[in-house]
Amino acid sequence: MIKKVPKFQSSKYVWFDLNTSPKELRLDTLRCGQSFRWQSVQDHWVCTLGEQLYLLKESAHSVFYGVPEDEAKNSKLVKHMDQTLRDYFQLELLSLEKAYERWSRLDTNFKTKAIHFQGIRMLRQDPWENLICFICSSNNNITRISQMVHKLCIHFGSKIATLDDTDYYGFPTLASLAEEGTESKLRQLGFGYRAKYIAQTAQKIKKEHPEQQEAWVADLRKLSYEETKQTLITLPGVGPKVADCICLMSMDHAEAIPVDTHVWQIAARDYGFGNKQNKTLTTVLYNQIGDHFRTLFGEHSGWAHSVLFSAELKGFEKRLALDSIEHSIVETPDTLDRKKQRIK
DNA sequence: CGATTACCTGTGGT
DNA sequence: AACCACAGGTAAT
Numbered sequence: 001m002i003k004k005v006p007k008f009q010s011s012k013y014v015w016f017d018l019n020t021s022p023k024e025l026r027l028d029t030l031r032c033g034q035s036f037r038w039q040s041v042q043d044h045w046v047c048t049l050g051e052q053l054y055l056l057k058e059s060a061h062s063v064f065y066g067v068p069e070d071e072a073k074n075s076k077l078v079k080h081m082d083q084t085l086r087d088y089f090q091l092e093l094l095s096l097e098k099a100y101e102r103w104s105r106l107d108t109n110f111k112t113k114a115i116h117f118q119g120i121r122m123l124r125q126d127p128w129e130n131l132i133c134f135i136c137s138s139n140n141n142i143t144r145i146s147q148m149v150h151k152l153c154i155h156f157g158s159k160i161a162t163l164d165d166t167d168y169y170g171f172p173t174l175a176s177l178a179e180e181g182t183e184s185k186l187r188q189l190g191f192g193y194r195a196k197y198i199a200q201t202a203q204k205i206k207k208e209h210p211e212q213q214e215a216w217v218a219d220l221r222k223l224s225y226e227e228t229k230q231t232l233i234t235l236p237g238v239g240p241k242v243a244d245c246i247c248l249m250s251m252d253h254a255e256a257i258p259v260d261t262h263v264w265q266i267a268a269r270d271y272g273f274g275n276k277q278n279k280t281l282t283t284v285l286y287n288q289i290g291d292h293f294r295t296l297f298g299e300h301s302g303w304a305h306s307v308l309f310s311a312e313l314k315g316f317e318k319r320l321a322l323d324s325i326e327h328s329i330v331e332t333p334d335t336l337d338r339k340k341q342r343i344k
Numbered sequence: 345c346g347a348t349t350a351c352c353t354g355t356g357g358t
Numbered sequence: 359a360a361c362c363a364c365a366g367g368t369a370a371t
Contacts, residue, residue, distance in 0.1 A: 134366085135368095137365095138366080138368060139352090139364090139365065139366090139367045139368080140354095141354080141364075142366075143355075144353070144354055144355080145365090145366085147354090187352090190353060191352075191353090192351075192352025193350090193351045193352050193353095193368090194351095194352080236369090237367090237368065237369090239367060240367090241367060242366090242367070259366095260365095260367080261365075261366065263366080282345085282347085283345075283346085284345085312366095313366090
């Protein structure tokens with residue numbers, strides 16, 4: 001008996017050009033703590049968006065998306081995928097290259113960091129998915145958050161495609177997470193105290209907005225930044241920081257500045273916000289830090305903040321060190337190699 | 345309003 | 359090998 005699941009071979013893909021450039025978009029964007037769902041498979045990236053599996057890869061000049069060979073002539077599908085990705089990466093919203101230039105003029109610290117982190121855009125994520133994923137993120141590390149989100153999809157989502165013997169699932173619906181038993185199931189899966197938050201948030205929205213459910217979350221896009229943030233905070237497991245993440249990453253509020261432990265560290269170390277040691281991040285301080293970056297960077301300040309944040313991430317600090325060696329002219333090839341070895 | 349504490353779990357460092 | 363700090367915080371007191 002053969003399973004009737006579409007089986008794709010990575011070699012049998014036709015690659016379409018998203019027609020962008022590294023200064024506008026680099027796929028590092030997929031691993032800098034915005035989405036926890038993209039998987040890095042060999043030289044490309046895989047994730048489901050909506051009901052469709054997306055494969056991405058980048059060259060030195062642009063980004064490409066893969067369409068199964070037997071569907072590549074379905075121009076309606078290709079057009080839909082193209083449109084979905086342009087919206088997801090917000091390619092039409094602003095020129096990142098020009099924004100980087102502006103932020104670099106305004107702030108020398110940004111300029112220093114940005115050289116090593118080109119093409120980091122803000123993704124425009126699905127609001128419901130974004131909400132649940134960032135409830136998972138509280139007091140947690142990116143590795144485990146990614147594993148948890150993956151488990152959410154496997155255990156509560158539906159299978160969308162199989163590629164090279166790996167199954168890919170969509171993000172679970174609100175209804176599926178609002179079901180009885182979700183909390184204990186999530187507890188068993190290692191979600192800890194976030195299990196209750198997820199179950200309660202799903203149940204609360206289902207109960208208060210039975211006709212809309214996920215659409216209710218998406219419709220928050222119609223509200224102002226402050227209204228959206230305050231509404232989100234009423235949900236279990238959503239505080240100021242998580243609410244700001246959602247405002248920035250899926251609610252079109254580019255002025256939202258999530259202040260987490262890293263951003264606080266940056267503010268304290270590079271922007272004169274005193275010493276992080278022996279101090280608590282009060283509501284007032286949280287807002288002061290946000291206001292500082294909003295004033296400093298102006299339009300789309302949340303995007304600039306995200307570049308600084310990326311430079312702070314564990315997985316990226318190595319590259320920053322490597323890059324700074326590469327760019328240094330005084331190094332002889334010999335000492336250059338030795339320094340690289342030391343970093344690895 | 346500010347400060348403190350409990351809350352789950354896995355990982356990486358000593 | 360056991361131990362400990364920490365991770366994109368939130369809620370309760």
